[in-house]
Amino acid sequence: MAIVVQRRDYSLLGPESKQADEKGLASAQWHATPIPRARMKELMKRKDGPAIRDTLIWLGGLIILGYLAYLSWGTWWAVPAFFLYGTLYASPGDSRWHECGHGTAFKTPWMNDVVYHIGSFCVLRSATPWRWSHSRHHTDTIIVGRDPEIITARPPIWKILYMQIFHLYGGPIEIKRFILHTFGKLEEQEKEYIPASEYDKVFREARIYMLIFLAVIAACIVTGSVLPAMFIILPTFYGGLLVLTFGITQHLGLYEDVLDHRLNTRTVYFNPVFRFLYWNMNYHVEHHMFPMVPYHALPKLHEEMKYDCPEARPSLWAALREVIGALRKQKHDPAYVVVKPLPVTALPYRYGPELNDDLELTRSEA
Amino acid sequence: MAWVEVCEAGEVDVEDVIRFDQEDRSFAVYRSDKGDYYATDGFCTHGRFHLADGLVMGKLIECPKHNGRFDITSGAAVRVPACKDLQTYPVKVEAGRVYINIE
Numbered sequence: 001m002a003i004v005v006q007r008r009d010y011s012l013l014g015p016e017s018k019q020a021d022e023k024g025l026a027s028a029q030w031h032a033t034p035i036p037r038a039r040m041k042e043l044m045k046r047k048d049g050p051a052i053r054d055t056l057i058w059l060g061g062l063i064i065l066g067y068l069a070y071l072s073w074g075t076w077w078a079v080p081a082f083f084l085y086g087t088l089y090a091s092p093g094d095s096r097w098h099e100c101g102h103g104t105a106f107k108t109p110w111m112n113d114v115v116y117h118i119g120s121f122c123v124l125r126s127a128t129p130w131r132w133s134h135s136r137h138h139t140d141t142i143i144v145g146r147d148p149e150i151i152t153a154r155p156p157i158w159k160i161l162y163m164q165i166f167h168l169y170g171g172p173i174e175i176k177r178f179i180l181h182t183f184g185k186l187e188e189q190e191k192e193y194i195p196a197s198e199y200d201k202v203f204r205e206a207r208i209y210m211l212i213f214l215a216v217i218a219a220c221i222v223t224g225s226v227l228p229a230m231f232i233i234l235p236t237f238y239g240g241l242l243v244l245t246f247g248i249t250q251h252l253g254l255y256e257d258v259l260d261h262r263l264n265t266r267t268v269y270f271n272p273v274f275r276f277l278y279w280n281m282n283y284h285v286e287h288h289m290f291p292m293v294p295y296h297a298l299p300k301l302h303e304e305m306k307y308d309c310p311e312a313r314p315s316l317w318a319a320l321r322e323v324i325g326a327l328r329k330q331k332h333d334p335a336y337v338v339v340k341p342l343p344v345t346a347l348p349y350r351y352g353p354e355l356n357d358d359l360e361l362t363r364s365e366a
Numbered sequence: 367m368a369w370v371e372v373c374e375a376g377e378v379d380v381e382d383v384i385r386f387d388q389e390d391r392s393f394a395v396y397r398s399d400k401g402d403y404y405a406t407d408g409f410c411t412h413g414r415f416h417l418a419d420g421l422v423m424g425k426l427i428e429c430p431k432h433n434g435r436f437d438i439t440s441g442a443a444v445r446v447p448a449c450k451d452l453q454t455y456p457v458k459v460e461a462g463r464v465y466i467n468i469e
């Protein structure tokens with residue numbers, strides 16, 4: 001007899017949203033690793049230097065790779081050249097969007113804003129809606145019915161993950177939203193987390209994006225070539241592999257509906273190149289627990305928090321194996337999650353509003 | 367005027383904030399980069415997170431959860447997701463002690 005696995009309703013408009021509220025999981029108090037105030041103040045300190053340096057390297061790299069890609073156009077060398085260009089366009093676009101959205105990357109606010117808008121465009125995310133969506137993600141991280149940024153449900157929808165290799169699931173959704181916003185409308189779900197006072201800004205930004213789209217399309221028509229779009233807009237799609245690869249290590253395969261980032265978020269050690277591309281977001285438990293710590297201080301924060309956290313995954317490869325393994329198990333057992341033992345120095349996990357709720361509904365492995 | 371004693375003046379560092387609870391109310395008491403004292407409601411107007419865990423930068427306080435910012439001198443919300451201003455309270459320092467008026 002076939003076993004039918006019931007999938008929960010992950011939409012923000014369904015019954016799960018109200019249930020999360022009733023369970024005390026919405027806008028709740030989360031576990032925070034105790035760190036002396038003086039040390040935390042040092043870690044929170046803002047600087048312009050590291051982000052200016054990294055932004056110059058990023059944009060300089062794009063110019064160099066873009067020029068090489070241009071020279072290679074019409075030859076087979078164009079394949080690796082545009083792959084590298086697209087990866088450098090989309091992956092740092094994602095991480096710069098993220099860090100500058102928090103307003104922590106630069107000390108100077110306008111620098112955060114400028115790079116935030118560049119990053120948003122690079123990954124085709126509506127700047128203002130995604131700022132609010134991400135704010136909700138931090139309030140209610142992986143709380144079903146509350147968090148709009150859960151990549152896939154349980155059991156996993158593999159089609160979404162496969163399509164996202166080329167941003168073919170999220171990309172069309174975003175373009176549909178741009179069109180909606182251009183005409184002064186929002187999706188019902190967006191109204192759940194974007195305040196009405198921000199609507200005009202949303203519509204204005206969408207119209208600017210739309211003008212850029214039209215200009216690129218016009219350039220393609222005038223030149224009789226897709227080349228202009230290969231440098232702007234299309235890299236979001238053909239350069240999205242690392243965006244997905246890095247992104248799925250953040251939360252997938254871990255707990256839902258808990259109030260402890262050590263349970264639902266993963267920290268992974270990356271090599272220096274990946275850390276540059278991802279702006280240290282591989283220290284993801286640390287980032288979620290203390291989002292006011294800038295990316296350049298996350299390795300130091302990681303050292304401060306080690307006594308209270310499970311071991312980090314040793315590499316991207318190890319993290320991917322853990323994620324894929326968990327997703328495969330969730331296909332048959334949606335309650336399956338990866339559980340990581342804590343060091344003896346750590347405070348206990350916080351499973352819910354009441355400390356150490358029973359976990360009878362969750363199967364896990366130590 | 368209901369002036370309530372908060373702490374000794376030296377207990378709040380320059381460019382820092384402390385939490386002060388009075389019965390069922392909670393406040394944040396700040397010192398700006400110039401050394402002046404200010405006080406506001408303790409919780410961010412966007413989400414219920416206490417500002418005493420945040421970062422004081424000059425005359426701004428940044429919420430520790432979503433990085434919304436307020437001007438501590440006026441309570442004005444100056445960075446989203448904070449949109450609603452904070453309530454501010456008069457502060458005085460007398461004989462080396464900090465007082466706020468919570469009326």
